[in-house]
Amino acid sequence: MHFDLPADLADLQSRLLTFISEEIDPITDGADPESPTAELRREIARRSDQAGFYQLAVPESDGGLGGGPRTMTAAREALGLSGNPFASRVLGSGPGIMRLADNDAQREGLYLPVMRGERTAAFAFTEALRSDGQREPTQAVRSKLEDGSNGFKVTGAKGFVTGGASSDWLVVVANVPDEGTALLVVDREAEGVTEGKLGASIDGSTHSPFTFDAVPVPESRLLGAVGDGLPRAMQNIDSMRLGVAADCVGWSRWVTRTTLKRIEGPHRSGQPLAEQQQVQAIFADMVADTFAARTALYQAAEAREADEPTAGTQVATAKWLASECLHRTVDRAIQLHGAQALLRGHPLERLYRTSRSLRIAEGPTELLRLTVARHVRQNGIEAL
Numbered sequence: 508m509h510f511d512l513p514a515d516l517a518d519l520q521s522r523l524l525t526f527i528s529e530e531i532d533p534i535t536d537g538a539d540p541e542s543p544t545a546e547l548r549r550e551i552a553r554r555s556d557q558a559g560f561y562q563l564a565v566p567e568s569d570g571g572l573g574g575g576p577r578t579m580t581a582a583r584e585a586l587g588l589s590g591n592p593f594a595s596r597v598l599g600s601g602p603g604i605m606r607l608a609d610n611d612a613q614r615e616g617l618y619l620p621v622m623r624g625e626r627t628a629a630f631a632f633t634e635a636l637r638s639d640g641q642r643e644p645t646q647a648v649r650s651k652l653e654d655g656s657n658g659f660k661v662t663g664a665k666g667f668v669t670g671g672a673s674s675d676w677l678v679v680v681a682n683v684p685d686e687g688t689a690l691l692v693v694d695r696e697a698e699g700v701t702e703g704k705l706g707a708s709i710d711g712s713t714h715s716p717f718t719f720d721a722v723p724v725p726e727s728r729l730l731g732a733v734g735d736g737l738p739r740a741m742q743n744i745d746s747m748r749l750g751v752a753a754d755c756v757g758w759s760r761w762v763t764r765t766t767l768k769r770i771e772g773p774h775r776s777g778q779p780l781a782e783q784q785q786v787q788a789i790f791a792d793m794v795a796d797t798f799a800a801r802t803a804l805y806q807a808a809e810a811r812e813a814d815e816p817t818a819g820t821q822v823a824t825a826k827w828l829a830s831e832c833l834h835r836t837v838d839r840a841i842q843l844h845g846a847q848a849l850l851r852g853h854p855l856e857r858l859y860r861t862s863r864s865l866r867i868a869e870g871p872t873e874l875l876r877l878t879v880a881r882h883v884r885q886n887g888i889e890a891l
């Protein structure tokens with residue numbers, strides 16, 4: 508599978524892969540990727556910082572390396588390709604949803620504390636069905652707050668907020684009656700916020716549901732303007748989709764490589780499995796699937812870097828293809844590895860759970876297909 512990356516990206520990938528094999532593999536060998544110790548996490552971050560990778564996602568204006576969509580895509584693909592389940596910890600966090608803070612006060616009060624790691628923010632986007640059966644989307648009603656200032660009262664329910672249980676702030680997408688959607692930064696511990704039961708997904712991530720009962724939110728906590736909440740939330744989702752697609756392609760390549768070793772190695776039948784035509788066909792499906800997803804991924808990354816009008820559709824397509832590709836690739840790899848790959852803790856068993864969740868997270872495949880169909884119907888086949 509050969510696809511020449513531009514020299515700068517190829518160099519970044521090669522440096523990352525060398526760093527992981529020389530500096531991260533030795534310290535993570537035998538550790539449990541689903542519950543790393545704080546000490547191990549710190550040591551990975553320290554080594555990565557020293558090697559000049561940790562701040563890749565941090566904007567240059569904040570002392571980071573300012574990696575754009577194509578750089579971050581290449582980096583995340585390389586982390587997946589390394590096969591080290593701790594590799595994602597090599598990159599420190601970028602601004603995430605807080606990149607949408609766009610005035611000086613919000614930069615000082617919200618964005619910088621997140622970038623310095625002093626505060627955390629979770630993204631409360633998915634509407635939840637409330638216990639009273641109420642289905643109205645979360646509302647933010649313009650109100651005078653207790654101190655006489657202008658603000659909003661937020662009422663509604665959100666589900667599946669990743670990291671919500673340990674975050675300081677919830678960035679809530681809410682509807683302001685007659686005006687449109689808004690993004691509001693709500694204190695998780697504010698009066699009127701109720702946190703539901705923490706849920707743990709099969710991929711190891713944890714999520715919380717929240718209900719909001721007339722939660723007062725000052726106007727200074729509005730990110731952007733009322734009316735552009737949803738488009739801004741979608742910008743954030745778009746960036747996460749591209750990252751997920753890159754992870755999936757990197758992992759698919761690692762899985763394909765690992766499976767090649769397996770089928771070419773000795774087998775108890777006396778003949779390597781790769782001699783069997785059916786095995787070759789399954790393996791060829793893995794290679795071709797990954798090739799197609801990877802090609803779409805880099806096309807989408809370039810489109811996003813250049814801010815092309817079709818970038819969102821390309822990113823949605825890449826996320827759809829890459830997450831489905833990973834799931835099929837891991838499933839085929841498990842088939843070719845046999846029972847050993849089903850044992851808890853086997854890397855393919857873990858990736859199988861991860862890949863299952865990525866077909867739903869950041870937009871289920873069916874919704875991405877709708878997005879693509881809608882966009883192409885409106886803009887013609889050139890839209891992709």
Ligand SMILES: Cc1cc2nc3c(=O)[nH]c(=O)nc-3n(C[C@H](O)[C@H](O)[C@H](O)COP(=O)(O)OP(=O)(O)OC[C@H]3O[C@@H](n4cnc5c(N)ncnc54)[C@H](O)[C@@H]3O)c2cc1C
Pocket residue numbers: 629630631632633634665666667668669670708710712714864865867868869870871872873874877
């Ligand atoms: C690992 C993970 C992390 C997440 N983190 C967050 C987070 O931090 N913040 C947050 O707000 N949310 C988060 N979510 C929630 C995620 O955004 C939702 O799971 C996703 O949008 C789907 O919504 P739902 O689960 O309510 O499924 P539903 O909307 O009920 O859909 C269920 C299924 O129905 C089908 N379907 C739905 N609508 C259509 C349609 N119009 N046409 C055809 N088929 C359709 C799809 O197959 C879909 O998978 C996370 C989810 C996962 C898995």
